[in-house]
Amino acid sequence: MIPRSCHQLLGRGIIAVLPPFNFLTLHYAYFLATPLICSVIFWGSSTPSRSLGYVDSLFMCVSAMTGAGLNTVDLSALNSFQQAILFALLFLGHAILISITVLFVRRSAFQAKFKGISIERARKRLSLHMPGHGIPLDSINENVIVEEHQPAKSDDVGHDGKGSGTAEVTATESNGELLNDDPSQWAEDDQVTLSHMRARQHHRHRVFPMVGVGARPDLNNHPRDVAPRLPQADEDELPAFKGFIKGTQKYFASKGFIARNSQFHGLTPEERDKLGGVEYKAITFLLVIVTLYWVLFVLCGIIGMGTWLAVNHPDIARKNGLSPFWTGAFFAVSAFVNSGMSLLDANMAAFQTNAYPLLTMSLLILAGNTLYPCFLRFIIWGLRCCVPNSPSWASWKVTFDFILDHPRRVYTNLFPKRHTWYLLGTIIILNAIDWAGFEVLSLGLKEIEDLPKGYRVLDGLFQASAVRSGGFYVVTISDLRQGLLVLYVLMMYVSAYPVLVAMRNTNVYEERSLGIYAHDNTDDEQDGQSSPNMFIQLVRHHILRRQDVSTPEASRSYFVHQQLRSQLSHDLWWIALAVLLIAIAESSNFSRMPVAYSTFNIIFEVVSAYGCVGISVGFPGSNASFCSAWHPISKLILAAVTLRGRHRGLPVAIDRAVMLPSESLEWAEEEDAAMRREQSRAWGCDKMPVGSV
Template sequence: MHELGDHAVISKDDVVRFTRVNKPKAVVSKLWQRFREEVCRLNFYRVLMAYFLITILNSSVIMYGSGIVDDPTEEYGGHLEYVDALFLCTSAMTATGLATVNLNILTVFQQAVLAILILLGNVVFVSIFVVIIRCHFFQREINSLLESSKAVRKTRNKVDEEEVKCSTEPASDPGLSQRHAAGFREDAISRPADKTIQPTQYDDANGRIHSLDEHELEELGGVENHALGVLAVVLTLYLVGWLILGIVLLVPYSYRAHVKSIITTTQPGYVIPGWWAFFGVISSYVFHSTYYLLTVVGALSIIGSTQFPVLLRLFIWATWKFTPANSRLHQTLLFLLHHPRRCFMYLFPSVETWYLFGTQLGIDILIWLLFAVLNFGIPYVMEIPPGTRAAVGLFQALGIHSGGFFAVTVGSMAPALQIAYIVAMYISSLSIVMVVRQTNAYEEQSIGLDSTNLVKGGHLLTHLQNQLAYDLWFLIGAWFLICIVERTALMESHPGFLIFNVLFEVTSGYGTVGVSTGVPYDAYSLSGAFHKFSKVIMLFVMIRGRLRGLPLAIDRSILIPGEELFHRMDEMYNRRTKVPAQDDKVLRRDEKGPGANHTK
């Protein structure tokens, strides 16, 4: 409102604000609409979060209930407090490995529940279902488009026939006549394909497609749909193959006399050697006295976690090399190699895959060397024979990524090495997260990046800054809250309780690693000595840490075909593509369907 002499002049903005204030229903309606759009709208992150939460809650009830049914007077009856059952299920589902009780006091049924959860939360297992769901919706969308295009074609043909009947003069627009002639030529539909898509000519660092001609645009939908089907098979073979190999290598070995003796005599409760070996394959619990076990379990730990993207691309590349060059499978595998991020979140271009492999290898070698150097002179470590000590150091360097196992108690090692372990637990999974961010073209635009105009170093630095901002406040906040809850134990120096040990536990949970400084009087993690509220905080830490690798924005590889955003992203990816101006030809291509022009 503006004052002019004795008169008050009401501006248009004042009227708008007054109207809004005096229409509370409209304001509430708008807020509710905004809430539904921003909070209630499902996306991949929220669906996956719901999957984890529902699975964890249901399994924790089952696990807790089975302990109540068993006789609680038995020494190893599996009776748990509910918060411990919830913690163990969360730790297993997120593949963390932290434990609030000694796992050997659990019944075989409860251990089986944990084993199933480890598989259900495995990144490969989850990825298989994501790919299968996308493949299903992709095929459904293609079928829907075919039906729509056929209906449009019939309608347009009828309209054209009516125009021909009613017209008494030649067409005055030569361009229009030419368009009809070209658009409805039958040989344009029936001619066989004389070439196949060549992915190497049209991809950039993020798998975007540029400068495709009309025939290649026709091929793309069919190739991508087929690629999803092949990828689902490859991922299934990857998961099942490595699990079977691990079981074959470990189960018979666990029944050897000296191994069976160690398993049954050094742990509380009766442990079946074969079950111990199976559980070791999927969770990597091991002792340090045998090179064979260190080698097998150490290899399995990286195959299913940090080196999964590297080995997946290697598997696809090797299969492509040995398939006939004129087969459809050969072309599909080539499409996956050159456009990996169109189909799968953890399949990266060649350069980024080498970067990931080099980063993880460098971390492993550095941690291995630090184990040897920093532990020099510490009696607990030096009493291990030199050869075994070197193997143990390498084993723990591999396990610090996500295995959750260790052959030497962390609390008895050099303080500087424990700091190095904290850093390694954070950056080991960070490297995969950074590659996911870097190869997500949609996320580049969401944070103001354009991969065609940015230097690679600045590009990576921007993603790193955003990821640190996403992680650090949560880590520090969880550490702060647990220190408040555990104040008495920290101030009175209860066994195992140090401020540094709490930070180590939080970082291990957030990195889904599972290595812990533990407590000196039992075999469980430091979390087992926490109060209930601290355990609940650790639940959120593990779940958020497990989902931290998902895109901050939207990723083309997780969208369901048919969504509006899916089409918008394709327009963004292909904005430099020369789109055909003749809609008639597009309709004819849709009617023929994907893969119609395949000659093989």
């Protein structure tokens, strides 16, 4: 018999090696398991039997699932069942569909939390009336669950959307609802005082931490596991507006505060429940509106492109032995998920002089990825403007205002107004650069100059929309000038950065997820360090490019720069390693065809795969991507690159929008508020900024 202690040690060893159970690990597992299963079916359904190698089958499934769009075989040569598998994988891997699943899971978690709170409160009320008797759970009416935690009803909210008063919570009930190990102590004035917190000595280090690019690897994924040194929150350190802060009353009656990045703190347990009710209704509404957004765009795209192609140019599809409507439908879905896969061998080059498919596909590309946060916020803002000013609609006004004011508490790809405008401006600037590069660097190319001027501009705009993530091409990529190809490599490399930076910059748990306050110096260490003189600051800022973080504004700028630096270095490492391995594997082919297998062509293919774009320089005599002529080991390496690239734009593990509601999150907000109060004191500010988002 093996001693029980050995079993425990073995179990702890396995847990220490395995990645933590969070959103990122589930995302990786989903994107690994689904293509593996589908690739077996894809390979087994080949006609004639086994005419397609398994490596090609696996690569095609991974490429469709990740939205990379690269193809090692001509899609027109596949049978209808194999095309249907790729069609389904395009859906299954789309970020919007996955976000809908996250919203559904979070809504279910809120419902379960409210159910437990309601049952516990009912048991306490019965215990007060029936002392000394056990109250079974079955005897408690579970029908009143979510209703207790909904936002204020119309009769509890005034015409201005503000609550009529603060609910009274007795000290006994408040203390009873707190967990025994909860570090928050609720004072008599319903404000939170955090004190005597000690950093944990035991931290679990993992081989594969899965905390996201830019996050500190020594941070555990659970907020309660990260306990940096906290200051004593004395009464005289609280803001002068203690008891009422403009902004909290907009959603529910509260005495709490709202710090930057939509962090609520200083709330009583009952106010936390009210905040959870507001978030629950916001998530429920987003679940409906995002689902409708996804379904309507997909249906309209399928019907529009399929019908147009079947009516106007059915011969284009029939040349490849395809159904016109099916070809148009595949085009629409591939554009919306930003894959770039096409059943036509000529891709979008067959529609160089057709305005409708170019405009429709451009809209689908933007709506499905790059401008999705902008479109979604505009829709919600439009619905908010349509809400009538009547008491019966006051609850909806609170929900819309909460989503627009604090979007990153409820959804990953919805940002505050300022960041949304930044995102829109960045996309416009990048697309304008792509369009200008296409028009200027293509001068003298016969294929482009033969086009009518109007369609030349339209083709340039379409290519600008597709080159950063869409993956389609309206002209043969290998025929373009080298300078334009280099520009495309750069644009594919930074394709995910606008949304990624906005997502990381608006993270509710910014400090906690990225370790800004993870190991602050103690007061003694700070006192022992003298501030650098002006000359040293100039050297650091202008020569060494180091940021001065002595002010809140500089700290935010430092945070953005650190994120960009971490992401750029992380991406470069993956791309450089993949290019090196593939170049080694393709050495024999390079000796045989040095132009076709040039290092630049390999870099172009790897960057396109890592950016999940799908544009390829192609291979002479083939309609498939350049990687179709590679060795199987090179295809497997590129498939791994696409999987890693698909996950580079995801939120870090500690992100409110992908974490289930728990008391740990509430504690994390209170702790972050105390850390910011300490940091504000270090900046020489007696008061913490209030109401800043």
